Amino acid sequence: MSFDRSIKIAPSILSADFANFGQEIQAIEAQGADWVHVDVMDGHFVPNLTFGPPAVKAFRPHVKTVMDVHLMITPVDPYIQAYADAGADILTAHVEAGPHSHRTLQAIRAAGMKAGIALNPGTPAEAVEHLLDLADLVCVMTVNPGFGGQKFIDMTSKVQRLRQMIGDRAVHIEIDGGVDPKTAPLVAAAGADVLVAGSAVFKGGSVSNPSVYGDNIRAVRSAAEAAQS
Ligand code: DX5
Ligand code: ZN
Numbered sequence: 001m002s003f004d005r006s007i008k009i010a011p012s013i014l015s016a017d018f019a020n021f022g023q024e025i026q027a028i029e030a031q032g033a034d035w036v037h038v039d040v041m042d043g044h045f046v047p048n049l050t051f052g053p054p055a056v057k058a059f060r061p062h063v064k065t066v067m068d069v070h071l072m073i074t075p076v077d078p079y080i081q082a083y084a085d086a087g088a089d090i091l092t093a094h095v096e097a098g099p100h101s102h103r104t105l106q107a108i109r110a111a112g113m114k115a116g117i118a119l120n121p122g123t124p125a126e127a128v129e130h131l132l133d134l135a136d137l138v139c140v141m142t143v144n145p146g147f148g149g150q151k152f153i154d155m156t157s158k159v160q161r162l163r164q165m166i167g168d169r170a171v172h173i174e175i176d177g178g179v180d181p182k183t184a185p186l187v188a189a190a191g192a193d194v195l196v197a198g199s200a201v202f203k204g205g206s207v208s209n210p211s212v213y214g215d216n217i218r219a220v221r222s223a224a225e226a227a228q229s
Pocket of ligand 2: 070
C-alpha cells in the first residue's frame with residue numbers, strides 16, 4: 001500500500017446484502033471502490049453486533065483492493081492477532097475503547113497491519129496528538145458509531161485541526177458516517193482523503209444492477225475531488 005492523499009472511496013459493507021457479501025464486494029470493487037470498509041461491532045462499545053474474525057476471514061479472498069477493518073469493540077488488544085490472521089490490511093481501534101491506545105497501535109503494527117485510530121464525535125482532535133507517530137490513519141466519526149444511515153455531524157474544524165497536527169506524516173484522514181455528495185466536499189476541503197460511505201454507495205443498486213454503485217461512487221468522488229484542498 002503506497003501513501004498518497006488522493007480521494008479514496010471506501011464503501012462500508014454494513015449497507016450491503018448480508019446474504020451475499022462475496023458478490024457485493026466484487027461488485028463495488030468492479031464499480032470503482034478504492035478500499036472495502038468492514039465495520040466490526042460488539043454490542044458493548046456500540047449498541048449493535050456485526051462481524052467476528054471468521055466472517056472477516058471469509059471476506060478476504062473477495063477483496064482485491066484494501067480491507068479496512070474498523071473495530072467498534074472493547075477491549076481491542078485480545079483480538080488484534082485474530083484480525084491479522086483474518087487478513088485485515090488496516091485495523092482501526094477507537095481511542096475511547098481503552099486507556100492504552102499507544103500500546104494498541106504498536107501491537108497492530110507489530111502484527112503486520114497498518115494502524116488506525118478513530119475518534120467519536122465528542123472526542124477532541126487532541127486525544128490523538130501523541131499517537132500520530134504510531135498511526136497510519138485517523139478516522140474521524142461524523143456519526144455516533146453503531147449504525148449506517150445516520151445524519152452527518154459536522155466535524156470540519158476537527159478535521160482541519162488534525163490535518164495541521166499531522167503535518168508531513170504519512171497519515172490518512174478518514175471520514176466515517178453520513179458521507180454523501182453533499183457532505184463529502186466539506187471534509188475533503190478540510191483535509192480528509194478517505195471517505196467511508198455505506199448508504200450513499202449501496203442505495204438503489206444491487207449485484208444484479210451494479211452500475212448504480214458505480215454512479216454513486218463517482219458522485220461522492222467527484223464532489224470530494226472538486227473541493228479537495
Ligand atoms: C457507523 C459505521 C459506518 C457506517 C457508515 O458506525 O462505522 O462505517 O456504516 O454508513 P453511512 O455511510 O450509511 O453513514
Ligand atoms: Zn466504519
